[in-house]
Structures are given as C-alpha cells and as structure tokens.
Amino acid sequence: MTERAAFRPPTGRTLEESSLTEQGLAAPEKKTGRILLIACGALAREIIDINEKNGLDHIDLTCLPAKLHLYPEQIVDAIDGAVAKHSAVYDKIFVVYADCGTGGALERKCAELGVEMVAGPHCYSFFEGNETFARHSEEGEITAFYLTDFLVKQFDAFVWRPMGLDKNPELRDMVFGNYTKLIYQSQTSDPKLVEKARACADRMGLEFEHRHTGYGDLETSLTAWAKGSSSSGSG
Amino acid sequence: MSDEEDIILSELDDEELVQQMFDDLYDGLKEEIEEGVNILLERGWAPYDILTKALVGGMTIVGADFRDGILFVPEVLLAANAMKGGMSILKPLLAETGAPRMGSMVIGTVKGDIHDIGKNLVSMMMEGAGFEVYDIGINNPVENYLEAMAEHKPDILGMSALLTTTMPYMKVVIDTMIEQGLRDDYIVLVGGAPLNEEFGKAIGADGYCRDAAVAVEMAKDFVARKHNAMSA
Numbered sequence: 001m002t003e004r005a006a007f008r009p010p011t012g013r014t015l016e017e018s019s020l021t022e023q024g025l026a027a028p029e030k031k032t033g034r035i036l037l038i039a040c041g042a043l044a045r046e047i048i049d050i051n052e053k054n055g056l057d058h059i060d061l062t063c064l065p066a067k068l069h070l071y072p073e074q075i076v077d078a079i080d081g082a083v084a085k086h087s088a089v090y091d092k093i094f095v096v097y098a099d100c101g102t103g104g105a106l107e108r109k110c111a112e113l114g115v116e117m118v119a120g121p122h123c124y125s126f127f128e129g130n131e132t133f134a135r136h137s138e139e140g141e142i143t144a145f146y147l148t149d150f151l152v153k154q155f156d157a158f159v160w161r162p163m164g165l166d167k168n169p170e171l172r173d174m175v176f177g178n179y180t181k182l183i184y185q186s187q188t189s190d191p192k193l194v195e196k197a198r199a200c201a202d203r204m205g206l207e208f209e210h211r212h213t214g215y216g217d218l219e220t221s222l223t224a225w226a227k228g229s230s231s232s233g234s235g
Numbered sequence: 236m237s238d239e240e241d242i243i244l245s246e247l248d249d250e251e252l253v254q255q256m257f258d259d260l261y262d263g264l265k266e267e268i269e270e271g272v273n274i275l276l277e278r279g280w281a282p283y284d285i286l287t288k289a290l291v292g293g294m295t296i297v298g299a300d301f302r303d304g305i306l307f308v309p310e311v312l313l314a315a316n317a318m319k320g321g322m323s324i325l326k327p328l329l330a331e332t333g334a335p336r337m338g339s340m341v342i343g344t345v346k347g348d349i350h351d352i353g354k355n356l357v358s359m360m361m362e363g364a365g366f367e368v369y370d371i372g373i374n375n376p377v378e379n380y381l382e383a384m385a386e387h388k389p390d391i392l393g394m395s396a397l398l399t400t401t402m403p404y405m406k407v408v409i410d411t412m413i414e415q416g417l418r419d420d421y422i423v424l425v426g427g428a429p430l431n432e433e434f435g436k437a438i439g440a441d442g443y444c445r446d447a448a449v450a451v452e453m454a455k456d457f458v459a460r461k462h463n464a465m466s467a
Contacts, residue, residue: 099399103429164309178349
C-alpha cells in the first residue's frame, strides 16, 4: 500500500461488475471519438447508458479498477498515469471521479494536468445532486450509509470482505455502530436490487431507505462536457 | 503471526509471555491478552509496566504493519479490541497504583462526521502512553470542544475527520479558539484519512498525525516542549 506501482492500464474487456472492480475497463484499441473519459469502474455502466441515451458517440471510455476506492491515496497517481498514457491520442480528456476521499488532491492534480473532473465529494453526492446531498447533510443526514446500484451488486467485495466481516462478524458494530440507516440510491429501477439492498441493510443492522436518484449530476456533467467539446470544435 | 498450538501462557517465562502477547495482540486474541495480563499481575508486574511493555509494545508493531500495508483495518480493529480487553483490567489498577502522567488530551470527531475508528485507536494508544484522554465522541460542534477544554484543561486538543466535506470544520474550531484568545493555551493535533501535513499547516494546527503511533510521538514531543517552555 505504501509503494506506488507504475501505472498499469486497465485490462478489463467486459461490463461485468467483478471485472470492473478488479480490472477496470480497457480503452478501445482503436479510438472511436475525440474525447476520452477516464472513469471509476463503478460508473462504467452508468456512463455508457448516459452516452447512449444522449447520442454521445464521439466519447470513448476507459475505467480504472473500482477497487481503487479502497485505497483513495492511489487514485491520484492512477489518474496521473492514465492521463499521461492517453493525452497524445485524444483531443480532450475528462476525469469521471469526484474527490473520492483524496482530500482535494485529485482536484489539484486535475488542475495541474488541465483536465476537468466531476464536481462533488463522491458519487453518492453527485448521483443525488451535489446541492441536494449537501442540504441533506446540513439537515443532519450524517448517519446514513449509502449504496449505489454498483455497490449493491458488489456489496461483499466492497464493503463486507474489506472490513473483515466475512471472517469476523463481531466487528460489525465497531465498523457500522454509528450509522443508523442504509440509503440505497438507485440509478436504475430494478426490484431485485432493491431487495438485495434491503438485505444488505439487515446484515449491517441498519434501517433501510430506498431513494431513486437516477444519474443526477453525472449526466449533467457528461452532457455539458460533450456539448462544450463539440461547440469548441477542438475538443 | 504464531503457528504454535496449545501454548500454555502460564508456563512461559516473563520474556516469552510478553513475546506471546505481542503475537496474540497481532492476531487479535482478546481472551488470550486478558489471560496474559492477569498472569503478569499475579507475577507481581506493575500495571503500568504491563501496559507499556506488553500492550503498547504489541500495538506499536500492529501500527507499524498497518502503516506499511501489511495489516488492514479489520486486523487493526481486532488487535484494538484485544488491547481494550487488557486495558479494561489495567485501568482501575493504574488509577490505584498511580502511573506516570504524560499529559492530557480532549479528542473528538468534528461536526457532521460520525467516523471514529481512527480516533478510538488514537485515544487508546494515548492512554497506553500515559495520557489522560477525554474522548467527546463524534459529530462535535465547536461548542463541544470549547466546553470540554474549559472543563478538563487538557494540554492537547485532538480533532479527527474522515470526510473531505467535514475536515474543513477543524479550521472553524481553531479560528474560534483564536477569536476567544484560547489558541495558544493548547496544542492542536489533527488527523484522519483525507488529511495531510499541508492541510494541517493551512488550518493552523500544530501537527498532523498520519496514524495513532505518530499521534503519540507528536503528543509526547509537544508536551515536553510545552513543559520545558513553562519551566524556562
């Protein structure tokens, strides 16, 4: 964890969640557009859906492994490496990460590299809309544990096992004792995911709330970038 | 860490037992740690020596391996839980027998933040190092810090945050201390995953603590300097 490995490009070729978690998503071998999104693997399906819905076919996508979120200190170097790898090939690169626990370091890095990133502290915030999320926090919603579609599907890989709860369930209350409820922010409408999220809440000993957010500020950012890049003509 | 089986702790000599307790702490074995503490007490060890030589010594190894990426959060939690078991036996005895007091600290997680794993580790390690710790818990507005400082008159104020969105609140607390003319009365140490040294300096803290072991060393250093300055 302390040694920073050289940048290893994502190798994943599928949108299967476990592959997005471990390998990420490789950039297309031959670019199809002028714009590249370097995103978190946890957002791959959502981004593809937004791009399809909005006809953004001039945008390519590569994703870093979603598991980087378990070690936020590695995200900045990984983005640095990915931008360096692709900047000669694409006219314009955007980083589809929020701050994601980097304490402002990712924002500073993106400014240094001259690339834009998504505003907000994390995906829970931009899915709900940064302003709305901030207002909820101000109003006292600080004891909520959030899950998105991706995190519900990858709950064991992202939450349960990394916190050692598969082997040491007695740690549960040390880890989650200060939380009171799990809020499932759904991006798509899937009753099976709602039930799975509810089961996650049960396992964590938390109340459950389902809040449909859709893609929130993620969609706003992607479409604005696409428009801005198209209108500028230079990408 | 240890592959041996059926080790009878009471049959080990003192040195072997302390080494075994290091292993047991590393493996998060609470009952074994409690047993080890009781054996050393029966052998006439001073509670303070058990705390520093066996428990803190063991947790220091755990802390170093966490820092180096060998251990992860769950293992540290288990080790902390085991140490807590040992400390619960020693704490009342330390109060009775007296132990060197290094100083005192008020510590809490800032407003809007409910994360306390790191804070709890710091509290425990500070207690183990001989500090009187007043832990005011989570989600603390500035008023809570001011009240606790007024009540306990600590040497150190410790603030913790895990969220990028809550860490700026540390500056609110420090600025309020400045406004009220209190800032120079306390050593202010800050910590939490998204923080760094630059942030600590920018908000006017005395020190940024990367982990619990650093917090203890920094606290000792600052308190020693404070006492030296007072006696000069």
